Amino acid sequence: MTGTRVELSGRLSLTSVVAFGLSYMAPSLVMVIFGVISAASGGTAPTAFLVATGAMFLTALSYAKMARHFPVSGSAYVYSRRLIGAPAGFLVGWVVLLDYLFLPMVAWLVQSVYLNAQFPAIPVWAWMLVNAGLTTLVNIIGLALTDRVNKVLTGLAVFLVLLFVAYCLVHLGHRTPKSYAEPLWNTGSSLTAIPAAAAVAAYSYLGFDAVTTLSEETRDARRTIPRAVVLVVAIGGILFAAVAHIMQLVHPGGVFDDPETVGYTMSVQVGGQTFADWTNMAGIVAGFGSGLAVQLSSSRLLYIMGRDGVLPQRLFGTLHRRTRTPVFCVLLTGAMCLVGLNLSLETATSFINFGAFLAFTAVNVCVIVYFVRNRGTGGVKVFGYVVVPALAACVTIYLLTQLSATALVIGGCWLALGFSHLLRLTRGFRRPTPELSLSDGPEDTAGERPEQAVEA
Template sequence: MTSTGTLSRAQGTALCVGAVLGTGVISMPALAADVAGPASLLAWLALIVLSAPLAGTFAALGARYPDGGGVSTYVRLAFGARAAAAVGWCFFFAVPLGAPAAAAFAGGYVADILGGGHTTMVGTFLVILGLVVTMNWFGLRISGRAQLWLTGTLAALLVVTVVAALPHARPANLTPFAPYGWAGVGAAAAVLVWGFAGWEAVSSLSGEYRDPRRDVPRATAAAVLVVGVLYLAVAAASVLVLGPALGDSPAPLADLLAAGVGGPVRVVTAVVAVLLTIGAVNAYLAGASRLGAALARDGALPARPVRTPRRSLMVVTAGSLVSVTLPISLHTSMLLVTGCFTLVYVLGTAAALKLLPPGWARRGAALAFVATLGLLVLNGRPALLSLVVAAAAVAYASRSTSPKIRIPSSSSAGSIAPKPNTNPVESLP
């Protein structure tokens, strides 16, 4: 099937990489090492391996059912409107909570150079949010091209950083391997979910591809390969080069580059951190803007505030500005957001088990379903927020009347009808 979308395969790959790689590469090595030591590499490896079936599941669903609702649409087709509302709300309301947390990592790098502490971090967030909103206001043709340039540049910079630092690697830094016990690996995995969230974000963009059936799986496969290689390379180099100091590092990528190159590299890494964060926030806001419009179409959200992608974008932006004022620690914010995303994964992979035909894609979905259930448990008490949001969504969906959505043939890659206007340039506020 040929779509009227404007997103090329290369742009789609760049959006996938930006959504998943994002702030994880500038912050997660230190956070994971802080709770697991060198054994955090096992958590990295486990999450990278899990990414393949998880991303493949959402790619298979996106190719068959390209729609702005993303995971919410798949769950609607499999389990009905109430379950779909729960998924949609978990993702839609997690994005504004997660955007300030994502920008906080880049803000820390900027504050490391300019000073100013929390004020500089908030200022960095406002600049990043303003740039991303502007790009998305003018549509995916603009934001997709910008993301392609960003991703290529940043991948090259990360490769240079790792190659320059590896000569300074010391195998002795791998001992003691598990100073916090094997339970630390599970704790690290719960933290690292933040760094691997994103496959569900780009599923809302599946209807924007020029040829969803062909391009979605290929773009996703390329993104899985790029993300896996870059994450494992940066994490391994960080542990081997920085050693015990990694867990206490506020800017591990800067320390890694300084070890390999020397000299005043913190300005370079601050720029990299900001660009990575722009890429991640861009992908999430692009997905959330289309998801909000799709949820309004399906009766899962009030139609007036979010009935077009532009209006939905403004709601997410307003929520992000409110979230940055909340007295919540960065670690708590991360766990609250990852709890919501993990529940989205659980329900999305469960929907795949029902919607996908027998074959490798459904086997991958089964593996991803079991793994994401485990991650939800590892998330602990912060995962309760996802259950509260899901319950509120079910209550709202029970009171509203949703339009009847036609379920396309499983052999077709057709969109869900009625299809929303997914071009924000044409969707006036």
């Protein structure tokens, strides 16, 4: 048995995968960023969220297509190297690493800031260590425990958001709004402000793609993962837009004393100080659940790249025999909290957006390449495989251009570092890029054999 290869265990259901995706997106995030989106859109936050949902849904359809054709973990990294080529796949995976390495840190940092506000006697750095330590322990113990804990936390986070909505509705019952349509379009709205606000809101959807990193741990991944990707964006988008609509009715217009604290002040307004303190727990609960889900998907991407030999295989490409978890990868992502001890939330967030939107663009391009290589076969239509992903790519490229100069500089430097690493691995492209053996993961869709089309 000592020579038997340990593989990921495929046990997750559709409900589990959707719960991980929603937890990744953090249901209470709409309460946190509502004021910023409302101010940017001229008091039409729900419209901005609806536009962002539509834009992200286009890319979600591309991920769903790729997950159906390539039901293996690795997400944009695997899709790119199978369709665009191994060097391109390496660079996409390298850029996504920037996203996946820093996302757990951001999730823990957000949660620690909330906990420090609730319990100021304990500093942020101490909460960071506690949060990272707990999620790391759960993820190391095994997928079954992680799944159960995440479902409980996601359910609790959604319940607390809905409780906040209920208090808002009771408050509105005592003060009838002038118009229920005003949050969607009003005299302060403009066709330039709403798309700009939607670009900011789109950052709230980062993570819907992470469920594709769980393909090898999901039952019937070819069918389950595509459905999960679409459901996560649809459920998350509807929840964000609906909650934003209710909040916009409570506070019409986009003028606030402090847009960043509107969620808390509105909780005080509709339910009192004690209720506001409890709704603050929604952010804390969502933060822990998000950290758990983010660390899970991040460790899987590191494992897949280690299994490929892109990262040191002995460290990154092995699983614990009993728990079937990539322990080293989980520990490494947990250690990233030490980096976050000296970073502001704004700086930490700037690290992740570059990799996310570049990966989105790459996946949309992959769908078009798949069409070119497989046109004429059943089910591969021009509209779904060319028109929709091309439109989605335009959207994600636009979002990429809206990033701050800091994010673009950091992302560009990281990409240059990855290119240098690729040159070293391939000896100046005189050697092939390290590649995943097809026997290491599930086979591609029967009859399509896209890997042969790529190599032809």
